[in-house]
Amino acid sequence: MKQCNRMERFLNFVLAVSFVCSISFYFVKNSVWLPFHDEFPVAVLQNSSYKKIDSQLKRWITSVERGYEEKFYTRMEKVEDYGRWNQRLGKKILDDADPDRSVIRGEGDMLYYAIPKPVDTKKFTASFLRLDRFLKERGIYFAYVQAPYKHLKNSTAFPKGVIDYGNRIADEFSESLEKEGIDVLDLNSVFEQEGKREETVFFKTDTHWKIPFAFYGYQKTAEFLKENEVEFADFDVTTRRESYTVKKWEDVYIGSHGKRTGDIYAIRDDLELLIPNFDTDLEYFKYTREGKLMKERKGSFEDSFLFYGYLNSEDKYQDKYVVYMDWGASEDVILNRRVKNGKKLLIVKDSFAMPLAGFLSLNFEKTVLLDIREENRPQSIEEYIEKEHFDTVLFIASPTSMYYSPEMFLMPLH
């Protein structure tokens, strides 16, 4: 018994020393001052309300903690160890600090997010009805274009049994809009009906559709708008696939899903871009949340919309989807110098609409993209439209935004 105790005590001592050494090693490797790389927001203390001071201080503290974790010595190696561990366990779900951003691994290395909880779409329908009435009074055409959801209805790659409300809320919402007499183009259903496979439509490691399929979405949108007698230019040229050349880069892209899993668990996608063969002359302006001009480009479609710099980034996790049209800003304005039909298009959108909007801008003299999500510029669309007359308003978004950014579907009045 005594020997047992002595042996146990010795081995416990060794374990405790290992624990202390591990803690000490990482303490030394990460600077003592590392948490405080962000300056203390002294101005916060001048607020009058204790609740405001409290919430802003807590935000600062959270950013300090996050910063410490992100800069932690050998963090990315640990992320990759996490990927290896989960690979060995054969796990299909890679958990995240934000459970809404857990990555699900399907067949053929397809990675997904899922919408794990139900979403009440009734409030969204009420907002859309309000907007539709407002626009009809002013003779402005309005339609909702629902981008496809990565976990397509006919999916065979998505793991069976994972709870995902994505298609359910997509169908519920589009049906409720149609019942209210609002025009809907449900690309999610169209893609399913035409037998499209998510393995070809979407990036494996990112939530977004590939550019050739964004173009397909554009073709469907253009046909839909034509059927609804929306006037726009050069339909026959811009909607033909043969009018474009494909540029391709192989194994270059680790998307948002892959960033969360590390590249051990995620393979790399190819990137294909469509460049018009015909003449184009565009101006592209990007504005901040405060309305300040932050980028401006002029010239051909390629000169205006393609941001090749992202392809050369040293960061292997650099987002390549934004090679087309760049990151979404609060407001993007596109002027087409070759179209003189005086027609203006407003697109209220999320990131799915970006490439689609680029193609649509080939048909309108002026195209404006508004991002009214929390992180960009929540604003009233009615008030925006009062300042500038539009001929057509489209709301283009993915069903995922109903879950992650419900405020854009609620469309604030002010």
Next chain:
Amino acid sequence: MLFSSVIFLFWFLPITVLVYFCLPFRILKNIWLLTVSLFFYAWGEPIFVFVMILSILFNYMMGLLLDRCRENVGYRRLVLTAMITVNVSVFFVFKYCDFAVKTINDLLGTNLPFLQLGLPIGISFFTFQAMSYVIDVYRDPKKSPVQVNPLWVGLYISLFPQLIAGPIVRYQTIAKEIKARRETVSDSVEGSLRFMTGLSKKVLIANNMAIVADLTFSQDVRLLSSSLAWLGAVAYSLQIYYDFSAYSDMAIGLGKIFGFHFLENFDYPYTAKSVTDFWRKWHISLSSWFRDYVYIPLGGSKRGKGITFRNLFFVWLLTGIWHGASWNFIAWGLYYFVFLSFEKFLLGKNGLKKLEGSVISHVYTMIVVICGWVLFRSSDLAYATEYLRKMFLWSSPKFMQGSTAFYFREYALFFVAALVFSFPISSYLQKRLNNTAAGIRFLYFAGRNTLYFASFYLSVIYLLKGTYNPFIYFNF
């Protein structure tokens, strides 16, 4: 700041321990511990830290007042009443006021405004600790002499290992250790091990169970299948046990490193053979607090069945209320009142003994406990009722087909580990090894410790990757 966070493990803790062991005198060590404890609390509550400081000062003064009027029984009673009134009032205002307002508005159709003050983290724990200090000084000044140094009262109430998630430490437990304690190598070793196992329990088991539990409890209950409802209920039962007991392990471990010896808070509650037995093993510091400060002063079980029944009712009503400002917590407390009364009054001592010795005892206890956790976890009573209905009336909607099997398979390793380690496996194996060869004993301890270290390393990987790490005590 959470114990299960990178900044705590690799920044706060090493600085705290390093400076502590470098300081030469007990008084300096205590001042350092008090400073870091206040910093630790302020990190999570930069404004409400002043509420805690005021609570410390108030209760310190109440203790002094009691000491000053040692001979005057009436005045002492007045001070005690004032202390309880003020503490409970502050507690009520922060935690229950808006719930009370909502209830009045719902019942009477009024439109009273909400205070929306916010809830200071750990207020339930530090308020009860502060009250227990003053009550102990009142009851037995010899056993619990008043502390004249406000810093030591502050240290007792705010000591960071047990501040935000317990265990609720009685002043008597550590009064002597505040002034005179020894930090030994064996305590540091045991404390480190205890902390490591607690961290692994929290990050690897509790957090993974939380994913399944949170997923199921956030579903549209109409679409929930019976099997998934059961899986979610079991997952939550495991989550709350491992989360809570892990925090206690880490608190006890950290306390030991600094020379403090807190009492155990959990004793493998899921091995209980009756509901009575369960509450001897679950959150022991809370149930003993209510026993010593509410049940026994009301008369306990020494004044007849009627009074005992009444006392049990009050204790379990208060236990439910303590856990949160919501009807489902009150229902949860009264749910246990019903079962405990059943065991105490209907079964009696002999019946209870028979039950605990029977084959079905464990199954009965676990069904009661798991259903209780459904009440506890649900967003409201209506959801809890529907959820329990799903558990007991077979339902298998198409939308959820295959989900139970998928989520069980996905988290099977963690489910199995959680179930296995909810039994005292380690002590059982050690007893069996007592008479075996030294080589086998060496292999066992080496293997066990390797597993502990591997779990610790894996926990760090999970924390750095950024995995789901909920803090479920924000209600407390």
